[in-house]
Structures are given as structure tokens and as C-alpha cells.
Amino acid sequence: MHYFRYLKGELYAEDVPVRSLIEEYGTPLYVYSHKTLTRHLKAYNDAFMEIPHIICFAMKANSNSAILRLIANHGGGADIVSGGELYRALRVGIPPEKIVYAGVGKTDDEIRYALSKRILMFNVESEQELERINDIAGQMNVIAPIALRINPDIDPETHPYISTGLRMHKFGIPIENALEYYRLARGLENIELIGVHKHIGSQITKVTPFVDALQRILVLIESLKAEGINLRYLDIGGGLGIQYKNESPPHPKELAQKLLPLLKGLDITIVMEPGRSIAGNAGILLTRVLYLKKGEDREFVIVDAGMNDLMRPTLYDAYHHIVPVRKNRRKLITADIVGPVCESGDFLAREREINTVEHGDCLAVMSAGAYGFSMSSNYNSRPRPAEVLVKDGEHYIIRKRETYRDLVRGEMIPDFLDK
Numbered sequence: 001m002h003y004f005r006y007l008k009g010e011l012y013a014e015d016v017p018v019r020s021l022i023e024e025y026g027t028p029l030y031v032y033s034h035k036t037l038t039r040h041l042k043a044y045n046d047a048f049m050e051i052p053h054i055i056c057f058a059m060k061a062n063s064n065s066a067i068l069r070l071i072a073n074h075g076g077g078a079d080i081v082s083g084g085e086l087y088r089a090l091r092v093g094i095p096p097e098k099i100v101y102a103g104v105g106k107t108d109d110e111i112r113y114a115l116s117k118r119i120l121m122f123n124v125e126s127e128q129e130l131e132r133i134n135d136i137a138g139q140m141n142v143i144a145p146i147a148l149r150i151n152p153d154i155d156p157e158t159h160p161y162i163s164t165g166l167r168m169h170k171f172g173i174p175i176e177n178a179l180e181y182y183r184l185a186r187g188l189e190n191i192e193l194i195g196v197h198k199h200i201g202s203q204i205t206k207v208t209p210f211v212d213a214l215q216r217i218l219v220l221i222e223s224l225k226a227e228g229i230n231l232r233y234l235d236i237g238g239g240l241g242i243q244y245k246n247e248s249p250p251h252p253k254e255l256a257q258k259l260l261p262l263l264k265g266l267d268i269t270i271v272m273e274p275g276r277s278i279a280g281n282a283g284i285l286l287t288r289v290l291y292l293k294k295g296e297d298r299e300f301v302i303v304d305a306g307m308n309d310l311m312r313p314t315l316y317d318a319y320h321h322i323v324p325v326r327k328n329r330r331k332l333i334t335a336d337i338v339g340p341v342c343e344s345g346d347f348l349a350r351e352r353e354i355n356t357v358e359h360g361d362c363l364a365v366m367s368a369g370a371y372g373f374s375m376s377s378n379y380n381s382r383p384r385p386a387e388v389l390v391k392d393g394e395h396y397i398i399r400k401r402e403t404y405r406d407l408v409r410g411e412m413i414p415d416f417l418d419k
């Protein structure tokens, strides 16, 4: 569900015609809907109301400060994967006791930073990481709260690049070895074992993989209890899918209906890490048509947004609806919608049926609020787009369009080249 819709043939973001945003801010432009974001957060909170829970928004989906502040204002926390994300989260006021830290490659500096800020817990992904955290905590004279990320070996039935919970993946600790790792962790002086974590993948459109994975983790929790290890947090990860095309992913309520019976009476706080399902359908990318070009066997619609602005189509072969900002009845064509970047992989859609377009027409790439701007780059020295947040009939710039000057910020030319 989202609040982008047509009114008399014009695309609106909540109560704002997106054409007016394009006039004011130009293209390419990311636009987010406040009401959609808060609705999604509320859907999770309502669904899991009966049990103690923390919603730690997966920041890698969208790390804009205004969006994070909105999350914080609604009681949300953050799931981080780097020191940079920790910095962003703290800066906007996400309480450290609602921050969980995953990722297979935490550096010493990052570990030190997170320990000094007293985050809720590290989701530890390997034995060596556990030992590093223990050593660093020792040097700092603090106790590190940790969960082990357990890989339950469940197939989430999603795109291979975004599935993470199978034996073959680099993430987590294989469930067969979980007990052994917990015993090891228990023996470490500067570690406090407080939780267990799993995250099996992204864009999951069925409830079953969540249930299956949780059941395996619950068995583990019982075995741990038997050994006197009583965990306080069960982090069930993120991964709930959204509708990009014709998927019908479960609503958080449906997920809760299946998971709550398993979780009730557990005396444990549930941590959730939704990213895409909060932000994905809350954002769109607006772009302008530059040229229409007839190739040998297909047409190309060349637009001013490229793979550097939205990488998902080329990275995951992802589908995004692309719709006109102003509806029309022009003839249908089948075209590749491509950007200006000098790569054959620079496309937003391939073999897509759309109403024909002309120079200057504007298109909206839907469902671009997650893994959109956050994955963007300056490749081809393209300044990154502006980001705007719409709330009811108002709009707010939340990131300025980059300038050419921004592109060279931090670059230096050594003296010896200066002649």
C-alpha cells in the first residue's frame, strides 16, 4: 500500500502533484511519502503489539537522515551494517539501545565505535569476529552484548543475490554449529550472550520460510536453555517482500498471525529488521525522457536517470513499474528504458510495454524507496539526485541535488603534478 496515485490523470504523491515537484527540483528526483512510511511502521507495531518488540529499520534500504528521524520519532530503532550507518543513526537520535549491528566484516574501529556508544547488540557472524569483539571489549574494559547470527539453512525462495540464509552463503553461523559457538562465547570474559539472530534473505513473498526458520531457531533456544543460557532477545531479521509487479507478499499482520503463536510465552523481546517493506513502496524515482531511439530490433527510451541512480534493475534484474506522470492514450510500444550511463547494463526496464513518449515527458519509476538512493553512486561523474519528502500537501527537500563541486570534494592534486 502506498499514497502515490492518479487524480484526473496526474500522478500525485499524497496531495502533491509530482509535476510540481519536478518543476521545483528537476529530475532525476526521489520522492518519498510520509504517510506511507508511517503506515508501514504502524503495520508492524500493530501486528506485534501483543509481545515486547523493537523494530530496527534496516538502514541500508534507505539511510536518509530525515527518514531515519521519522523512524526514530515513531519509536523505531536501526539495524546497521557499518560504522557510517551507526553515525547516521545516532546523529538523528535513534537511541543506541535500539541499535543492532550485523555484517560479516566489522573492523576493529567499527567495533570500538559501537562499543563506546553502547548499542543493544552485535549480531556476530563468525568465530573470529566473536574473538575480536571479546578482545576489543577487554581493552576498553566493557562487556560486549552479543547475539549470534544463525544460518538456519532455509531457502527463502527469492533472488539468489538477496537470499542469505542457506549453507552456501557467507552470512551467519551454520545452525549445526550453533551450540558449539554459544558454548565458546559463554567462555569469553568480555562477552555477554543476550540474543540470537537470523535473517534469511530479502523480498520474501511467503510466510512459510519465516515460520520454518523461526522453528529451527526455537529449537536452538530450548537447547540453550537446557545449558543454562537464557537469551533475552530474538532477532528475526527482515526480508518481508513488497509488491513490485504482481507478487502478493504477506502483510505484517499475516506474518504475525503465524509467528505470534510460536513466540508467545517465550519471555523474550523480539527484534525485527524490516527495510524494504517499510521504505520500498514509500518512494518513487522521477525521470525525464531525453530521446526515443529506434534500434535494429527494439526501441530505446533514453531517460535522464541511470543505473547509478537506481541499480536494482541491472544488479538483480529487478522489475519496477514505470508509469507516466501524466496518463495518456498514446499508442503502445515495447521498449527498453535506459539511462545515459556508458554501460549496456544501464537500464531501468527491458522490453517494457508503455505508451509512447516524447522528449520532455516525465516517467515515474515506482517502488524505488528501498535500495534506491542508498545504492546510488557517482559513476560517470553524475551528481546524485535530490530527495524530497511529501507530507499531505507539503513537500520538503531532504537531500539537495549534488553539484559538480560535490563530485570533486575531497580530491587533491599532489604538488608534483602542478607544473
Ligand SMILES: *Cc1c(COP(=O)(O)O)cnc(C)c1O
Pocket: 058, 060, 061, 079, 102, 103, 199, 201, 202, 203, 237, 238, 239, 240, 273, 274, 275, 276, 277, 370
Ligand atoms: C538487508 C538486511 C535486512 C533488511 O532486509 P529487507 O529485505 O530490506 O527487509 C535486515 N537484516 C539484515 C541483517 C540485513 O542484511
